[in-house]
Amino acid sequence: MIKVSKPGLQTTVQDKGRIGFYEIGMPPSGAMDQYSYTVANLLVGNQPNAAALEITYLGPELLFEKDMRISLTGGSMPPKINGESVPMWETLAVREGDVLSFDFVKSGARVYLAVEGGIDVPVIMNSRSTYTLIGIGGFQGRPLAAGDVLQTGHMKEKDVPVGSKISDADIPAFGKAHEIRVVVGLCSYRLTEESKQSFLQTEWTVTPEANRIGYRHRGERLQFVERKQPFGAGSNPSNVTDLGYPIGSIQVPDGVEPIVLLHDAVTGGGYATIATVISSDLNRMGQIKTNEKVRFVSVSMIEALQARRETQEKLRRIAASL
């Protein structure tokens, strides 16, 4: 059992996500930084889909009511056990009565806490993830609150010794300015050529609304090619007849503030989506904070698939080393 003394700003139960229901309008939710989440589970010997806590910006204070192994990965938010600093990206032991707390976030935005056996909450549509927008899944469909008591599950599959860690080269570093790779396409034909260039050249600033649903970016106004709007599309030039939204797709309502749709976003709608964040950079997208800078970099589908393979290969190598 883990008792929540302080919940942090937005601490939710997440796993790989609710895969396979997109066509009925159910987004995946799941950890926003899948790389860090996956490594956290590897470090405690869990099955890959064991649920973990996704800690955002301001960490919780948690009281452990039994001995267990834990790990912490993701952005840098210095953790302490009973007030003593402990490392991230390493297998740690906590004993009954220990208290885990965090200092201010130093880099990145989200930390993943994995515990031996995983967090035990009901499985809904193949996942224990919290879908924040609708309020289902995870712990009672909501972020943790003070006084909540979490149970641990039985999804441990191997013993990983305390002190196990991964190579420094495999620990991602997060600065304050981010290059996020995108595949330009889908409805990019709706932008003028000048605005396509502007989209890729502008240093965008993430606004305070950035969350699991989407990240809104402040910068330049983008312009759309003039046309008579087709049947079914709204009157604004940024509207198109409804389409499915890829996870990580970027829409620009009225040309103002590109929004990257993320893990809890709606699955379809009527805004032109002009580019899509490549899957491996979604992990880094989840580690960007409000006020930080983003530049979108155009890559091909071939490059996107290669980046995904590299991430998967890195995770296989880490798994083999633990």
Add this chain to the structure above:
Amino acid sequence: MSEKRAILSPLPGVFYRKPSPDKPDYVQEGDSVKAGDIVGLIEVMKNFYEVKVEVDGVIDCFAVENESIVDVDQELVTLK
């Protein structure tokens, strides 16, 4: 003259000096405060975090204005 103690922001977001637009500021420069008193709010992801003083003191000055965008570790207010 006692040293000034700064309260830093634990979050990126928007800083508010009042609980809502139609209410007065939580505190003014020169006010006495006790540990645990709220001096402002930070809004991020539509969550509001209460900024509290940790020790008794007197508000010296605010380093940021109401509705300013703030970053982690940014100085918000100092006590004297």
